[in-house]
Structures are given as C-alpha cells and as structure tokens.
Amino acid sequence: MRAFIRRHLDPAARLGEVLFGLIMALGITGAVLVGREEADNHALFVGIFGCNLAWAVVDGVMYVLTALFERARKTRLVRDVLGASTEDAALRQIGKELDGPLMAVTTPEERVQLHRSVLAVLRRGELEAPRVHRDDLLGGVAVALLIVLATFPIIVPYLVVPDPNVAVRVSNAIALTLLFLLGVRWGQIVGGRPVWIGAGLTLIGLVLVMVTIVLGG
Numbered sequence: 001m002r003a004f005i006r007r008h009l010d011p012a013a014r015l016g017e018v019l020f021g022l023i024m025a026l027g028i029t030g031a032v033l034v035g036r037e038e039a040d041n042h043a044l045f046v047g048i049f050g051c052n053l054a055w056a057v058v059d060g061v062m063y064v065l066t067a068l069f070e071r072a073r074k075t076r077l078v079r080d081v082l083g084a085s086t087e088d089a090a091l092r093q094i095g096k097e098l099d100g101p102l103m104a105v106t107t108p109e110e111r112v113q114l115h116r117s118v119l120a121v122l123r124r125g126e127l128e129a130p131r132v133h134r135d136d137l138l139g140g141v142a143v144a145l146l147i148v149l150a151t152f153p154i155i156v157p158y159l160v161v162p163d164p165n166v167a168v169r170v171s172n173a174i175a176l177t178l179l180f181l182l183g184v185r186w187g188q189i190v191g192g193r194p195v196w197i198g199a200g201l202t203l204i205g206l207v208l209v210m211v212t213i214v215l216g217g
Contacts, residue, residue, distance in 0.1 A: 001145060008135065008142040015186050017059065019201065021147035022182065024055050025154050026175050026205055029168070041167055045158035052151045060144035064136045072130035078122055091115045153178065179205040 005014065028051040077097055084090035094115045102111055154175045161167035183201035187194030 001149075004138075005142045005146050008139045009146065011189055013143075014146060015182065015189070017143050017146050018150040018182055019179075019186075020059070021052075021055070021150045022154070022175055022179055023205065025052055025151040026172070028052060028055065029154070029171060029175075041158045041162070041164050044164060044167070045155055048155050048158070049152075052155070053148060056144040056147035056151075059147055060140035063143045064132060064140040067136040067139065068130060068132050071133075075127065075130045078125075078127055081119065081122055082127070087119070090119055094118050150178070176202050176205045 009017070025048075029048055077093065081090045081093045084093060091112070095111065098114070098118070099111060102114070106114070154171050157167040157170040157174065158164075161170055179201040180198040183198030184194040186192075186201075187197040
C-alpha cells in the first residue's frame with residue numbers, strides 16, 4: 001500500500017494530503033463531540049471514523065476532478081495558442097502561462113526562445129480532448145487511502161481508552177504530535193527550518209483543539 005501511494009502521489013502531494021487530513025480530523029473530532037456528552041467510545045469511534053472516511057472519499061474525488069480540470073485548461077490553452085492570429089499573439093499566450101515560474105531564473109531573451117520551442121512542439125502535436133485517465137483514478141484512490149491511514153491513529157484511543165474524555169485528549173495529543181512530525185518532514189524536504197515549521201503546524205492544530213474545547217468538545 002505504501003508503494004502504491006508513493007507511485008501515484010509525489011512528496012508534495014503526500015505531505016499536503018496528510019496535512020489537510022490531520023487538520024480535518026481535528027475539526028471533525030470536535031464537530032462530532034459537540035452535543036454528545038453522553039456518547040460512549042463506540043459511538044464516537046463510529047462517528048469520527050465515518051467522517052474521516054467520508055472526507056477521504058470526497059478528497060479522492062476532488063483529486064480526479066482537479067486533474068481533469070487542469071487537463072481541460074491546458075487543452076484550451078493549446079487551442080488558443082494554435083488559433084492565434086499571429087505568431088506574436090501565440091507567443092504571448094505561452095508567456096502568460098509560463099513566465100511566472102521562470103522570471104527569477106531566465107532572461108527575457110531566454111524566455112522568448114523557450115516560448116518559440118514550446119510553440120513548435122504544440123504545432124507538431126495533436127489536440128486531445130480532455131478526459132479522465134487511469135492514473136487520475138489511481139491517484140484518487142491513493143489520496144483516499146493516505147488520508148485514512150494518516151488519520152486512523154487519531155481514532156485508535158477510542159478503541160483502547162475506556163474513559164471517553166481521556167480518549168479525546170489522547171486523540172488530540174496524537175494529532176498534534178503527527179502535525180509536528182509532518183512539519184519537521186516538510187521542513188527537511190523544502191530546506192526550511194524543520195522544527196519551526198513543525199511548531200507552526202502544531203500551533204494551528206492546538207488552536208483547533210482549543211476552539212473545540214471552548215465550544216464544548
């Protein structure tokens with residue numbers, strides 16, 4: 001399963017999905033707890049796991065739809081470039097798409113040369129109608145699996161800790177610890193300050209926990 005997720009999601013996507021999954025799990029935990037002061041651990045486990053699972057499915061579907069939207073956007077861009085009235089207009093269209101990320105690492109002359117190369121490639125290719133690819137579907141499945149796996153430790157306390165109130169605090173502590181470790185890993189990958197990034201994500205999670213407590217969770 002780990003190899004499957006790694007094959008279909010790049011490191012940035014994996015980190016982002018785990019981050020959103022953990023934050024959502026904290027929010028979902030609070031939402032389920034509010035108004036359930038008398039609920040037992042089984043009810044809390046079912047409710048929170050069900051919400052996490054639903055979020056995983058929704059996020060997986062959104063991954064597929066986002067991939068389709070991006071492919072359709074690129075197809076439209078290619079159509080606009082090939083349908084431009086002049087070559088200069090076509091090059092401007094390409095520049096609008098590419099120049100942002102390239103501004104800091106290229107000169108204007110280098111960007112124009114790159115634009116011409118891209119235009120030549122587009123003219124040689126065939127315009128394909130946007131559709132959902134197999135890799136999109138597998139990526140969506142990988143997203144759902146990753147979120148379920150990442151958030152499952154947060155609901156384990158409801159299976160092993162008898163007191164629901166203690167289980168909630170242990171669950172929150174696990175979520176905050178995972179956020180810190182995720183931030184540390186994120187910092188290592190991007191070359192930032194791992195501890196500071198981990199502390200920042202933990203602070204976000206702590207704010208969510210405090211809001212939940214204030215609301216009665």
